[in-house]
Amino acid sequence: MEIDILIEAPGWSETGLETLAADAFAATLAELGLDPGRCAVSLLACDDARIAGLNAEFRGKPTPTNVLSWPAEERGADSPGGMPRLPGPGGAGPPEELGDIALALETCVREAEEAGRPLEHHLAHLLVHGLLHLLGFDHETDADATLMEGLETRVLARLGVPDPY
Known part of the structure; x- marks a missing residue:
């Protein structure tokens, strides 16, 4: 998987983010039967001030949050609890x-x-969560949340991370 990481805030270098992201993304794609070699993601490792600005700009909420995602393509499911339109095998x-x-x-x-929780476990969860959003999963309805949280739990188990729910 191609991962472009931009580290803007001090402290990220001590988290092992590069390895955590590679492992979390690979496990997520494997769980969904997708080829990691056909996927690319950009990851911004920033501080609270930067994410608060992004949250204000894109969501109208001028406060820090843990993770934000911007899908390159709308892939959402046609009905609550349904599978989104995942990327094809490509060529x-x-x-x-x-x-x-x-x-x-x-x-x-x-x-x-x-x-x-260990920071590494929390970061793994947020990386999986963010990637699932890029793939069209959401938690707007109970049915969507059930699907997404179940996937997160299974992916995290692949990584040896206990169920965060």
């Missing part, structure tokens, strides 16, 4: 751009501490 040529994900370090650290 020759460059990997398909799935979209962009941003993570905010301070919020991620605080949430992991509050939940009593």
Whole structure:
């Protein structure tokens, strides 16, 4: 999988983000039967101030959040709880751009501490969550949330991360 990581905030270099992202994305794609060699993602590792600005600009919420996702293509399911339209097998040529994900370090650290989880486990969960959003999964309805959370739990189990729910 092609992952373009931009680290904007100090502290990210100590998290092992590159390895966490590669492992989380590979496990997610494997769970869905997708070829990692055909997919590309951009990842922004920023601080709370930067993500608050992005959250304000794109969601109208001027506060920090843990993860934001911008899918390159609308893939949402036709009905609540249904599978989104996942990328096809592809052919020759460059990997398909799935979209962009941003993570905010301070919020991620605080949430992991509050939940009593290792930061690496929390980051793995957020990376899986963000990638699932890029692939068209959502949690707007109970049926959608059930599908997405079930996938997250299975992917995290592949990574040796306990169920966060």
